[in-house]
Amino acid sequence: xxxxxxxxxxxxxxxxxxxxxxxxxxxxxxxxxxxxxxxxxxxxxxxxxxxxxxxxxxxxxxxxxxxxxxxxxxxxxxxxxxxxxxxxxxxxxxxxxxxxxxxxxxxxxxxxxxxxxxxxxxxxxxxxxxxxxxxxxxxxxxxxxxxxxxxxxxxxxxxxxxxxxxxxxxxxxxxxxxxxxxxxxxxxxxxxxxxxxxxxxxxxxxxxxxxxx
Amino acid sequence: xxxxxxxxxxxxxxxxxxxxxxxxxxxxxxxxxxxxxxxxxxxxxxxxxxxxxxxxxxxxxxxxxxxxxxxxxxxxxxxxxxxxxxxxxxxxxxxxxxxxxxxxxxxxxxxxxxxxxxxxxxxxxxxxxxxxxxxxxxxxxxxxxxxxxxxxxxxxxxxxxxxxxxxxxxxxxxxxxxxxxxxxxxxxxxxxxxxxxxxxxxxxxxxxxxxxx
Numbered sequence: 051x052x053x054x055x056x057x058x059x060x061x062x063x064x065x066x067x068x069x070x071x072x073x074x075x076x077x078x079x080x081x082x083x084x085x086x087x088x089x090x091x092x093x094x095x096x097x098x099x100x101x102x103x104x105x106x107x108x109x110x111x112x113x114x115x116x117x118x119x120x121x122x123x124x125x126x127x128x129x130x131x132x133x134x135x136x137x138x139x140x141x142x143x144x145x146x147x148x149x150x151x152x153x154x155x156x157x158x159x160x161x162x163x164x165x166x167x168x169x170x171x172x173x174x175x176x177x178x179x180x181x182x183x184x185x186x187x188x189x190x191x192x193x194x195x196x197x198x199x200x201x202x203x204x205x206x207x208x209x210x211x212x213x214x215x216x217x218x219x220x221x222x223x224x225x226x227x228x229x230x231x232x233x234x235x236x237x238x239x240x241x242x243x244x245x246x247x248x249x250x251x252x253x254x255x256x257x258x259x260x261x262x263x
Numbered sequence: 264x265x266x267x268x269x270x271x272x273x274x275x276x277x278x279x280x281x282x283x284x285x286x287x288x289x290x291x292x293x294x295x296x297x298x299x300x301x302x303x304x305x306x307x308x309x310x311x312x313x314x315x316x317x318x319x320x321x322x323x324x325x326x327x328x329x330x331x332x333x334x335x336x337x338x339x340x341x342x343x344x345x346x347x348x349x350x351x352x353x354x355x356x357x358x359x360x361x362x363x364x365x366x367x368x369x370x371x372x373x374x375x376x377x378x379x380x381x382x383x384x385x386x387x388x389x390x391x392x393x394x395x396x397x398x399x400x401x402x403x404x405x406x407x408x409x410x411x412x413x414x415x416x417x418x419x420x421x422x423x424x425x426x427x428x429x430x431x432x433x434x435x436x437x438x439x440x441x442x443x444x445x446x447x448x449x450x451x452x453x454x455x456x457x458x459x460x461x462x463x464x465x466x467x468x469x470x471x472x473x474x475x476x
Contacts, residue, residue, distance in 0.1 A: 054452035055280040057412040065281070065412050067268040069310045069405060089469075096469040097282045099407070101421060103456050103464040109473045117476055132389040140384060149387075170464055171353060174362075176345040178421040183393070184441070187400045192282060194312070195408075199270040199278050208314055208391040219476045228397070239267035243316050251316040251383055256302075256309040260322045263330055263432050 068198055071241050075203030078154040078234035087200060088157060088233075095193040100185035104170025107189040107228075110219050112158040120218045121210070121230065122152045128209045147248055150207045155232030160215060161190045162225040186228045193231075203236030281411055284454050288416030291367040291447035300413060301370060301446075308406040313398035317383025320402040320441075323432050325371040333431045334423070334443065335365045341422045360461055363420045368445030373428060374403045375438040399441045406444075416449030 057065075092109055100106060112118055129149060136144045152158070163186035165179065175181055194204045212227035245251050270278075305322055313319060325331055342362060349357045365371070376399035378392065388394055407417045425440035458464050 054454075055277070055284055056414070057277065057281065061274070061277050061281075062409075062412045064268070064270065064274050065278070065409065066307060068270065068274075068278070069307055069409075071268055072310075072312070074312055092473055093469050094279060094282055096466075096472060097285075099285070099287055099404070099419065101419075103458040103466065105467055105472065107472055111473065111475045113475055128390050132386075135389055136384070144384075144386070147386075169467065171349070171357075173345075173357070173360075173458070173463065174419075174421045176348055176422065177341050177424050178440075178442075180396070181419075181421045181442070184397070184400045187397045188404045191312070191401045191404050196275075196278065196282075199275045201269070206312065206314075206387075206394075208387045208394045209389065211390050221474070221476075227391075229391075229394070241267075245316040245386070250386065253309075253316065254318055254382065256306050259309060259318065259320055260305055260324065261434070262324045262326055263434075 068195060071239060072195060072198045073203065073240055073243065075205045075236040076148045076151045076244060077237040078151045078203065078232065079237060080154050080156055081235050082156045083202065083233060087202070091193045091196050094196040095189040098185065098189040098192040101175055101181035102170030102173030104167060104182060104185065106163045106165065106167050106182040107186040108162040108164050108225055110160040110162065110221060112160055112219065117218050118158060121215060124210050124214045124218070125150055125152060125207060128211055132209055143250060147250060149209060151205050151232040151234070152207065155234040157233035159231045159233060160219055161186055161228045161231065162221060163228055164225050166224045183226060183228060190229055190231065197233060201235065202233055205232040207232065281408060284452060285407060285411045286416065286453060286456065288418045288449040289361045289364045289457060290450040291364045291416065291445065292450060293367050293369055294448050295369045296415065296446060300415070304406045304409050307409040308402040311398065311402040311405040314388055314394035315383030315386030317380060317395060317398065319376045319378065319380050319395040320399040321375040321377050321438055323373040323375065323434060325373055325432065330431050331371060334428060337423050337427045337431070338363055338365060338420060341424055345422055356463060360463060362422060364418050364445040364447070365420065368447040370446035372444045372446060373432055374399055374441045374444065375434060376441055377438050379437045396439060396441060403442055403444065410446060414448065415446055418445040420445065
């Protein structure tokens with residue numbers, strides 16, 4: 051098609067910067083995001099790949115103070131349990147990590163996958179139904195990159211009980227929680243993950259993850 | 264940090280183009296990809312988000328003609344079963360869809376998640392262990408976008424038996440197949456999904472997928 055874009059070296063270099071400087075943000079400024087900004091991010095997320103063009107993603111903007119407090123309480127419960135499950139020698143370090151920006155992030159977004167939606171006619175999901183959830187993951191990841199390109203940080207909170215979150219948000223029973231996300235302007239930018247800076251873990255080189263067969 | 268990149272409107276506009284023109288490609292030219300190109304894509308994929316910085320993604324470059332033929336045969340089996348499972352009135356349309364580029368794509372890549380890896384110390388996976396798989400999905404999606412930015416198309420083949428593919432590729436028993444991907448130069452570029460062009464499904468507007476709570 052004649053108007054297909056061609057991406058040049060300059061764009062690829064900036065795309066690499068975007069991927070390298072995307073972070074899981076846990077420290078947010080409280081400045082609100084504009085509704086049209088959030089709308090733009092959701093628009094782009096809905097262009098993510100989806101199995102059979104099923105678009106199984108469901109986005110829940112969590113605005114109620116009561117519901118936010120309930121999610122915050124669930125995080126506190128789950129994080130206390132996760133702390134106890136850590137090996138004793140790691141517990142002190144774990145306790146010092148900041149693992150969620152739920153107190154400050156001005157925007158909170160839960161992403162679900164709806165496995166019961168009829169869109170897509172089941173194509174591609176016969177042997178691997180989990181591709182529905184994977185599609186919702188790619189929508190969340192698209193939103194993450196789009197946010198970073200606007201200078202907005204995003205953090206993925208997975209230290210939650212999915213059933214509790216679904217109940218708090220009063221969503222259809224069959225929806226499956228993919229992740230709970232905090233969005234807002236980050237307090238700082240960095241190209242090194244917070245967990246690496248905190249001494250929790252370090253990244254391995256790509257060669258460690260590639261096999262040939 | 265002073266050298267943090269700032270992304271401008273021009274970049275965001277091109278990023279939107281990238282997302283809009285990424286396709287699930289099933290028609291490939293047979294021209295080989297350069298090894299250093301594939302290496303660049305894998306490098307970028309390894310900067311994807313991962314729960315607890317666990318980097319649970321495992322990439323298998325499938326180069327053996329025998330293994331490729333075995334994957335192709337598994338696809339044929341699974342696709343025949345999926346065709347039979349379609350509603351009678353959709354079966355003719357399904358049969359006409361081209362659902363994989365396994366015959367022509369010069370590069371084939373299986374992506375797995377390793378749930379047993381110790382990297383990351385289990386952080387963030389206590390209540391939602393599936394975030395390990397989701398991390399591998401985001402690595403695959405990062406690779407997809409990076410590929411498109413190089414003019415390379417990628418197609419996700421999910422019409423496969425995951426256990427059969429794992430056996431064909433002789434990977435550790437605990438690895439979980441995320442997807443099997445074809446890569447190569449696409450025969451055409453388009454901003455509309457092939458399934459939409461073929462009349463299988465159409466995309467819905469973002470407003471259909473957003474709730475407020």
